[in-house]
Amino acid sequence: MRPSRAASTIAVVVAVLTAFPIYWMVLSALKPDGEIQSLEVRPWTLHPTLENFTRVLTGENFGRYFLNSVLVAGSVVILSGLVAFLAAVAVTRFTFRLRTTILIMFLVAQMVPIEALTIPMFFVVRDLGLLNTLASLVLVHLAFTLPFAIWMMRGFVAAVPESLEEAAMIDGASRATVLWRILFPLVAPGLVATSVFSFITAWNDFVFARTFIISAKDSQTLPAALLVFFKPDENDWGGIMAASTLMTLPVLVFFVAVQRRLVSGLGGAVKG
Amino acid sequence: MRRLVRPWLYLLPAAAVLLPLFGYPMYMLGLLSVFDYRQAQVSGGQPTTFVGLGNYARLLSDERFWQVLAQTVGFAAALVVATLAVGAFLAVVMSRAGRLPRLLLGLAATAAWAAPAMTGSTVWMFLFDTDLGLVNQVLGVEGYNWFYDRWVTFGVVGATVVWHSFPFVMVTLYAGMQAIPREIFEAAALDGAGQWNTFRRVVLPMLRPLVTIVVIQSIIWDFKIFTQIYVMTNGGGIAGQNTVLNVYAYQSAFGSSEYGLGSAIGVVMTLILLVVTLFYIRALYRSGERL
Numbered sequence: 092m093r094p095s096r097a098a099s100t101i102a103v104v105v106a107v108l109t110a111f112p113i114y115w116m117v118l119s120a121l122k123p124d125g126e127i128q129s130l131e132v133r134p135w136t137l138h139p140t141l142e143n144f145t146r147v148l149t150g151e152n153f154g155r156y157f158l159n160s161v162l163v164a165g166s167v168v169i170l171s172g173l174v175a176f177l178a179a180v181a182v183t184r185f186t187f188r189l190r191t192t193i194l195i196m197f198l199v200a201q202m203v204p205i206e207a208l209t210i211p212m213f214f215v216v217r218d219l220g221l222l223n224t225l226a227s228l229v230l231v232h233l234a235f236t237l238p239f240a241i242w243m244m245r246g247f248v249a250a251v252p253e254s255l256e257e258a259a260m261i262d263g264a265s266r267a268t269v270l271w272r273i274l275f276p277l278v279a280p281g282l283v284a285t286s287v288f289s290f291i292t293a294w295n296d297f298v299f300a301r302t303f304i305i306s307a308k309d310s311q312t313l314p315a316a317l318l319v320f321f322k323p324d325e326n327d328w329g330g331i332m333a334a335s336t337l338m339t340l341p342v343l344v345f346f347v348a349v350q351r352r353l354v355s356g357l358g359g360a361v362k363g
Numbered sequence: 364m365r366r367l368v369r370p371w372l373y374l375l376p377a378a379a380v381l382l383p384l385f386g387y388p389m390y391m392l393g394l395l396s397v398f399d400y401r402q403a404q405v406s407g408g409q410p411t412t413f414v415g416l417g418n419y420a421r422l423l424s425d426e427r428f429w430q431v432l433a434q435t436v437g438f439a440a441a442l443v444v445a446t447l448a449v450g451a452f453l454a455v456v457m458s459r460a461g462r463l464p465r466l467l468l469g470l471a472a473t474a475a476w477a478a479p480a481m482t483g484s485t486v487w488m489f490l491f492d493t494d495l496g497l498v499n500q501v502l503g504v505e506g507y508n509w510f511y512d513r514w515v516t517f518g519v520v521g522a523t524v525v526w527h528s529f530p531f532v533m534v535t536l537y538a539g540m541q542a543i544p545r546e547i548f549e550a551a552a553l554d555g556a557g558q559w560n561t562f563r564r565v566v567l568p569m570l571r572p573l574v575t576i577v578v579i580q581s582i583i584w585d586f587k588i589f590t591q592i593y594v595m596t597n598g599g600g601i602a603g604q605n606t607v608l609n610v611y612a613y614q615s616a617f618g619s620s621e622y623g624l625g626s627a628i629g630v631v632m633t634l635i636l637l638v639v640t641l642f643y644i645r646a647l648y649r650s651g652e653r654l
Contacts, residue, residue: 098457112490204612213617233380297594298590328492331489338482
């Protein structure tokens with residue numbers, strides 16, 4: 092089909108509208124305070140400044156929160172990737188009783204309203220003595236990202252022809268060698284895509300951080316820390332936008348890098 | 364024998380995580396929902412008492428619960444329709460647009476998709492801020508509060524959610540459309556089908572399994588909406604007028620220390636979502652997914 096001019100125009104207009112909030116966020120973060128407070132807004136600035144970023148990073152201990160978020164999300168990515176890989180191999184490479192049941196349970200687990208589970212999780216974490224620790228966040232995110240990660244990895248493992256592993260076995264390779272030296276490198280791209288998903292889930296979490304990290308300010312992560320800038324009478328919009336930018340950029344970079352694989356991995360729903 | 368043991372060995376780490384950290388909390392959610400569990404019981408001041416279905420009875424006779432439930436269903440339905448309409452329309456636009464516009468739209472949508480719900484909420488709040496927001500200044504209205512009236516608030520929050528979620532629908536449907544063989548379009552054109560007829564009678568039926576999955580996914584996500592409402596309306600809006608079920612459960616537990624009641628709301632939500640999930644599994648089977 093020939094490209095249509097009308098469709099191209101709509102595409103460009105919608106692209107501008109869709110990207111605008113992100114542009115506005117970065118722009119406002121770079122604006123000097125006077126321009127944000129001004130009642131005459133302009134969609135550009137002639138005096139870009141990093142003062143919002145410095146205020147956020149030094150004054151409010153935001154650097155610490157950023158590091159905490161990286162730590163939590165990083166641990167979740169590594170752990171969830173390995174565990175999901177093994178589980179995905181189990182449900183794709185073997186036939187055993189309860190296999191379909193287990194698979195459906197992974198699917199059903201994705202539908203559970205996680206926020207409602209904060210109630211029992213709060214007591215579990217309290218009883219383990221893990222309130223106010225980053226470990227509590229790693230554990231819950233590991234649990235809540237796994238079902239989807241396994242589901243996604245399943246597609247990538249299934250895409251590797253089994254004959255490769257059989258050939259290696261005939262050549263005398265052990266089970267472990269086949270698993271880690273043959274299958275693992277082959278599904279590595281899929282693992283990266285899956286990891287990005289896990290990273291984003293852990294990175295974006297707001298409700299668990301708010302619920303579990305009550306008094307230890309040093310263990311706070313980004314999303315809940317963002318709320319610090321909301322003041323009852325006057326919100327520090329420059330600070331909020333700078334903090335939001337710092338929180339959005341890493342995710343944006345990761346996401347753009349693996350977006351294609353993410354789509355093709357979504358439950359095998361897209362057959363290309 | 365080893366072949367029987369090995370898959371379980373590989374599943375062991377997953378089980379070691381999921382049983383205590385997912386299965387057990389699920390069980391505990393159910394358990395808490397049949398107990399009278401409030402601040403006094405949490406601190407150990409009073410013994411916990413079994414109340415059977417008492418929490419549920421309280422919910423079902425509570426006018427507020429029905430109102431929040433209706434509001435949640437209505438809001439989710441509006442979100443699903445809006446997301447689907449925007450996403451499907453733009454998928455068609457994408458397939459008809461030139462290379463560069465398509466690339467631009469794809470990039471912009473990816474950015475909106477990737478933005479954390481939290482920061483998306485803060486940016487839209489800033490855009491719609493009463494005093495310093497861009498929207499009020501462009502419209503030339505002074506001091507209009509977008510987060511005062513219940514339905515206007517739902518409108519702004521809804522726009523934020525659709526901005527976040529239409530990219531998934533657009534990209535998925537676009538990918539599905541690209542997978543339709545070209546010959547089919549040529550055959551339709553030879554038979555004299557116009558654009559609308561081609562879309563309605565060729566593209567749509569071929570994408571049906573995919574559309575079903577996207578619809579059900581959207582229902583599940585939009586029914587569970589939490590962050591945008593919680594952040595943008597500061598925990599449910601003025602006098603809780605913008606509360607949805609997920610926020611209601613959370614607020615009952617951590618706001619009013621009614622942990623038993625909050626759990627009961629959580630169980631009700633889970634049951635509703637379970638029904639939706641059954642349809643999802645059926646749709647997956649029909650689309651040829653091998654389970």
